[in-house]
Amino acid sequence: MSHDHSHSHGPGEACAHDHGHDDHNSPEAIAKAIKKYMVVFGVLLAGTVLTVGMYYVHIPSVAITIAVALLIASVKAAFVAGVFMHLSDERKMIYGILICTVFFLIGLMGLTLWTMHDPPLQTLINGKPA
Amino acid sequence: MEIPYTVKPRPDTGLYNAKLGIWLFLASEVMLFGGLFSAYILLRVGADLWPHGMLNIPIGTFNTFVLISSSVTVVMSWASLKLGRLAAFKKYMALTILCALGFLGVKSFEYHAKFTHYDVWFKDDATAEKYFKAAYGEKGVEETRKQFVERFHLHNTKAVYTPGDIQLAGHIEGNPLCTNLKKLLAAKKETIQFTADAPAGGHEHPKPIEIKLADLKRLSSYVPAHSTFFAIYFTITALHGLHVLGGAIVLGYFLFTADKWWKKAPEQFTNRIEVGGLFWHFVDLVWIFLFPIIYLL
Numbered sequence: 001m002s003h004d005h006s007h008s009h010g011p012g013e014a015c016a017h018d019h020g021h022d023d024h025n026s027p028e029a030i031a032k033a034i035k036k037y038m039v040v041f042g043v044l045l046a047g048t049v050l051t052v053g054m055y056y057v058h059i060p061s062v063a064i065t066i067a068v069a070l071l072i073a074s075v076k077a078a079f080v081a082g083v084f085m086h087l088s089d090e091r092k093m094i095y096g097i098l099i100c101t102v103f104f105l106i107g108l109m110g111l112t113l114w115t116m117h118d119p120p121l122q123t124l125i126n127g128k129p130a
Numbered sequence: 131m132e133i134p135y136t137v138k139p140r141p142d143t144g145l146y147n148a149k150l151g152i153w154l155f156l157a158s159e160v161m162l163f164g165g166l167f168s169a170y171i172l173l174r175v176g177a178d179l180w181p182h183g184m185l186n187i188p189i190g191t192f193n194t195f196v197l198i199s200s201s202v203t204v205v206m207s208w209a210s211l212k213l214g215r216l217a218a219f220k221k222y223m224a225l226t227i228l229c230a231l232g233f234l235g236v237k238s239f240e241y242h243a244k245f246t247h248y249d250v251w252f253k254d255d256a257t258a259e260k261y262f263k264a265a266y267g268e269k270g271v272e273e274t275r276k277q278f279v280e281r282f283h284l285h286n287t288k289a290v291y292t293p294g295d296i297q298l299a300g301h302i303e304g305n306p307l308c309t310n311l312k313k314l315l316a317a318k319k320e321t322i323q324f325t326a327d328a329p330a331g332g333h334e335h336p337k338p339i340e341i342k343l344a345d346l347k348r349l350s351s352y353v354p355a356h357s358t359f360f361a362i363y364f365t366i367t368a369l370h371g372l373h374v375l376g377g378a379i380v381l382g383y384f385l386f387t388a389d390k391w392w393k394k395a396p397e398q399f400t401n402r403i404e405v406g407g408l409f410w411h412f413v414d415l416v417w418i419f420l421f422p423i424i425y426l427l
Contacts, residue, residue: 025212027213037209051426052426055426073419073423080411080415084414085408091143091145093143093145093150094149094153101157101160109168111168116175
């Protein structure tokens with residue numbers, strides 16, 4: 001792992017190969033980030049309006065409805081994680097943790113899909129097993 | 131003992147310790163909510179009937195906007211500290227906490243509305259038909275069947291559900307909270323005044339009718355025990371709500387101790403806000419998936 005991140009540079013002394021902390025901390029960089037936050041705010045609002053709008057339009061295909069709703073949610077989530085949580089520009093260690101998490105999450109969902117042919121059938125509807 | 135690496139990154143990880151800690155915690159949270167989401171999928175796929183339109187979409191949408199706004203204000207509070215503006219930090223953090231409380235307030239309102247909304251099922255078909263007609267007039271049986279078809283999206287199926295299977299939805303006079311047949315009978319009640327919901331597509335509630343408890347086989351408000359849908363709805367949203375509450379408490383602590391921390395250790399304080407903010411964004415992220423899945427799909 002690179003040791004560059006551990007060094008503290010003076011103002012304006014950032015290394016060319018290391019998008020080090022100081023670049024991110026300059027007032028200009030923060031001002032730029034704030035502009036980005038506002039754009040993401042707009043995207044999130046638009047995404048929400050779109051998702052709810054879709055509900056009222058009522059697409060006949062259930063599969064398409066679910067796919068589109070999840071796609072919009074994923075795009076919104078990507079913006080929150082990428083920009084608000086600064087994941088678009090993070091340290092390797094965090095990516096490593098998240099790759100493991102995604103691996104196990106996919107495994108979990110995969111197992112769920114795998115059991116689709118054997119779902120619990122004693123689901124309560126109107127107080128008695130359906 | 132001084133906690134190491136609260137400001138400077140640790141050489142081997144490249145991160146200050148709290149940031150590594152919060153990301154490890156969030157990774158475990160992804161699995162926690164992931165487990166519940168997978169439970170939701172399995173329950174829904176396994177269910178013969180799954181209700182739709184049980185939740186108030188405009189209210190859910192409003193709460194989505196509230197949570198998204200709070201994500202913006204919390205990141206702005208951190209950016210304000212980075213710019214050395216403590217007053218702006220306080221303003222944004224206070225707004226974040228207001229949003230959190232607003233979200234919880236709206237959620238409690240939603241929960242309360244569910245806990246006072248009832249379904250009743252009648253002991254047999256003839257009794258059910260009698261009450262359906264009493265509630266909605268001559269076409270009462272068609273009306274309740276229509277509501278049933280709407281609720282469970284049965285438009286394209288040929289499945290037969292007799293009136294005894296179909297619920298009558300509405301409110302009990304006095305709006306009792308989370309009561310059921312057993313409790314009402316234990317309280318020596320023999321009848322209830324029941325106002326059925328407005329007919330499908332309408333807004334006007336029909337006149338209240340008197341229902342004999344002896345004619346019912348089940349009476350339930352929209353509590354977790356009502357159905358699988360409400361069980362998973364309350365489980366996931368309550369867990370999410372607890373996260374909102376926990377986050378609001380921690381962020382509130384940061385706000386009220388801001389002066390002290392800013393004077394003592396401004397960089398460490400800024401990092402604490404970043405870590406608190408990361409948790410808060412995660413809570414928003416969960417809701418981004420929760421809202422369409424539970425309210426809309």
